[in-house]
Amino acid sequence: MRCPFCGNGDTQVKDSRPTEDSAAIRRRRFCPACNSRFTTFERVQLRDLVIVKKDGQRSAFDRDKLARSIRIACRKRPVDEDSIERIVNGIQRRLESSGDTEINSKAVGELVMEGLRGLDPVAYVRFASVYRNFREAKDFEDFVETLGGPAD
Structure with missing residues (x-):
């Protein structure tokens, strides 16, 4: 996953958990290049x-x-x-x-x-x-x- 702040392609997943309705996975990510944190959601298609x-x-x-x-x-x-x-x-x-x-x-x-x-x-x-x-x-x-x- 590319960092939305600096564009670095090597981000790390720090925490994963299902959403309340279990329809998606919520992932907290960390970018080692700019030290930013952001959240992504993964859904089944x-x-x-x-x-x-x-x-x-x-x-x-x-x-x-x-x-x-x-x-x-x-x-x-x-x-x-x-x-x-x-x-x-x-x-x-x-x-x-x-x-x-x-x-x-x-x-x-x-x-x-x-x-x-x-x-x-x-x-x-x-x-x-x-x-x-x-x-x-x-x-x-x-x-x-x-x-x-x-x-x-």
């Missing part, structure tokens, strides 16, 4: 996933992009980082175990909505408003009515 977008464009599955979009929906909400990580890990596991290497972006969006619905209703509506491209207040009202809550 079962297969390379490709996301097929609405316009047919294909791109590699980006776990960080998925986590970022969920964090944006949860911004200023009482949602801890571990809950977001659990949703991301669950989605990634489901996609990898589906057996398909090419996954429709719509399927990913639905999995995110499913995860957010159980986590935080405001984050769920925020994500849905972007994902389903709400244009007017009426779109929000109609969507909130499907949740079983009042629209006002």
